[in-house]
Amino acid sequence: MDVDHVVIFDTTLRDGEQSPGATLNTDEKLEIARQLERLRVDVIEAGFPASSPGDLDAVRRVAREVTGSSICGLARCVRSDIDAAWEAVRDAAKPRIHVFIATSDIHLEHKLRMTRQQVLERTRSMVAYARSLCSDIEFSPEDGTRSDPEFLYEVLGIAIAEGATTLNIPDTVGYTNPVEFAQLIRGIRQHTPGIEKAIISVHCHNDLGMATANSLAAVMEGARQIECTINGLGERAGNAALEEIVMALHTRRSFYGIETAIVTQELYPSSRMVSSFTGLSVQANKAIVGANAFAHEAGIHQDGILKNRLTYEIMDAHMVGLGENTLVLGKHSGRHAFADKLDQMGYHLDGEELNRAFARFKELADKKKTLDDRDLEAIVSDEIFQPDDVYRLVQIQVSAGDRAIPTATVTLESPDGALITDAAHGTGPVDAVYKAINRIVQVPNELIEFSVNAVTEGIDAVGEVTIRIQAELNGTNGLPVNAQTGRHTYLFSGHGASTDIIVASGRAYMSALNKLIAVRQASALVAE
Numbered sequence: 001m002d003v004d005h006v007v008i009f010d011t012t013l014r015d016g017e018q019s020p021g022a023t024l025n026t027d028e029k030l031e032i033a034r035q036l037e038r039l040r041v042d043v044i045e046a047g048f049p050a051s052s053p054g055d056l057d058a059v060r061r062v063a064r065e066v067t068g069s070s071i072c073g074l075a076r077c078v079r080s081d082i083d084a085a086w087e088a089v090r091d092a093a094k095p096r097i098h099v100f101i102a103t104s105d106i107h108l109e110h111k112l113r114m115t116r117q118q119v120l121e122r123t124r125s126m127v128a129y130a131r132s133l134c135s136d137i138e139f140s141p142e143d144g145t146r147s148d149p150e151f152l153y154e155v156l157g158i159a160i161a162e163g164a165t166t167l168n169i170p171d172t173v174g175y176t177n178p179v180e181f182a183q184l185i186r187g188i189r190q191h192t193p194g195i196e197k198a199i200i201s202v203h204c205h206n207d208l209g210m211a212t213a214n215s216l217a218a219v220m221e222g223a224r225q226i227e228c229t230i231n232g233l234g235e236r237a238g239n240a241a242l243e244e245i246v247m248a249l250h251t252r253r254s255f256y257g258i259e260t261a262i263v264t265q266e267l268y269p270s271s272r273m274v275s276s277f278t279g280l281s282v283q284a285n286k287a288i289v290g291a292n293a294f295a296h297e298a299g300i301h302q303d304g305i306l307k308n309r310l311t312y313e314i315m316d317a318h319m320v321g322l323g324e325n326t327l328v329l330g331k332h333s334g335r336h337a338f339a340d341k342l343d344q345m346g347y348h349l350d351g352e353e354l355n356r357a358f359a360r361f362k363e364l365a366d367k368k369k370t371l372d373d374r375d376l377e378a379i380v381s382d383e384i385f386q387p388d389d390v391y392r393l394v395q396i397q398v399s400a401g402d403r404a405i406p407t408a409t410v411t412l413e414s415p416d417g418a419l420i421t422d423a424a425h426g427t428g429p430v431d432a433v434y435k436a437i438n439r440i441v442q443v444p445n446e447l448i449e450f451s452v453n454a455v456t457e458g459i460d461a462v463g464e465v466t467i468r469i470q471a472e473l474n475g476t477n478g479l480p481v482n483a484q485t486g487r488h489t490y491l492f493s494g495h496g497a498s499t500d501i502i503v504a505s506g507r508a509y510m511s512a513l514n515k516l517i518a519v520r521q522a523s524a525l526v527a528e
Helices: 026-039 053-065 079-089 105-112 117-134 149-161 178-191 212-222 241-249 265-276 299-307 335-344 351-369 372-381 427-443 499-525
Strands: 008-009 042-045 071-078 093-102 137-142 166-171 197-203 225-228 391-401 407-413 417-425 446-454 463-473 489-499
Touching: 008 197, 008 241, 008 446, 026 042, 026 053, 026 265, 042 053, 042 079, 053 071, 071 079, 079 093, 079 117, 093 105, 093 117, 105 117, 105 335, 117 137, 117 149, 137 149, 149 166, 149 178, 166 178, 166 212, 166 225, 166 427, 178 197, 178 212, 178 265, 212 225, 212 241, 225 241, 241 265, 241 463, 265 372, 265 489, 335 351, 335 372, 351 372, 372 489, 391 427, 391 499, 407 427, 427 499, 463 499, 489 499
Parallel strands: 008 042, 008 225, 042 071, 071 093, 093 137, 137 166, 166 197, 197 225
Antiparallel strands: 391 407, 407 417, 446 463, 463 489
């Protein structure tokens, strides 16, 4: 059969960042966008420019510095939103404005408080306005899968008539199933006026665990753009996972007859980068990029794999960017060999980034007899994929035991370069470290999640710590508000790695705190 092409639209930087705790700063967004460009994503939805000055600036920087992908900004069907989106993407080599308005009766009645006729008129005027600014316009009827199909056909027809070239059908609340969604897409193709002039796109949420299946069902009915995120990040239970979509189409190419432009070897590095930047860990049994995705423990499976990998593996681990996890570097290895190995693994570092990572590699090589790819991934995640330091962790010293009072002494470097040391007691060594840091930083927050994972096997394994903290700040709309204080609740994730789990815990806490402090400072500037 002839092989067709589907556009991969990545919304990690917009919908993915809306995952609780996944706040990204501008530099992190730019670094992820560059990795998405290496992945050869067709369209990058870089943010929602009208939501904040910081988001507008981040989208603008991505638009100016990433040229291999179309750069898209999201906007409500509101003139000021569209102006902000155009201001953000206008310098892109391939700019796109993505406008949306809700079309389900439940959204019209309870959220928009608009009639169907008012939605039709707003769609007509705002799509036309967006088209007057930009030639590439995408239109989404929010909550499309719970909308009256006949009304949906009418809204989509108007959007096409006013210049929209991509029509995105969102399953906003993850309500539909593959059979229903296929029927909806089929109906849109059959009944929407002018549909032959536009590409049908789909944006599926994973509330019932069917986002990938729904997206692929839509492809079978003619959808030729899929909106997805790295690691399936996004609101609530997340979005369709880019790596699952791509590898399903690749592995079952003879069935779907669809191909993508994605460089599959960049999938795993992309997953690791996004996980490290957001502080949101990938579950071990996650398809394609999870730690167990290519692991075999059952004796029957191991026997089959040794005889022929096809017995229990439908994909080659190298195809998604995973190595063999064999020892390739040690304490006598040089900087060039280290850089070359990282490049093979998909981590393209140079300059100061490479110097910092190499210094950490040498430090770890002195402590561990053998190192493998997973150790190198932990180094890069902890040293490179971290927020800019406001406070820098310099030293941790702890005293603990079953008959001792856990005590920690911590030294931090302050924003002005001064070294500050303080100490505290705690219920355990980690609690003591965190209390000592709090005495210095004095930024109120609540630790709500703490997890530890061993990167490799053995008593000298590198440990990775991921935490989440919660704080109340003055901030953007749409966040939960404390009824008593009137302030918004933010979640911040942090990540740290070390052979010393106490040190890893301290680094993770500082990672989250630095994100909190940065947002706190930005909120203060906006308030002024």
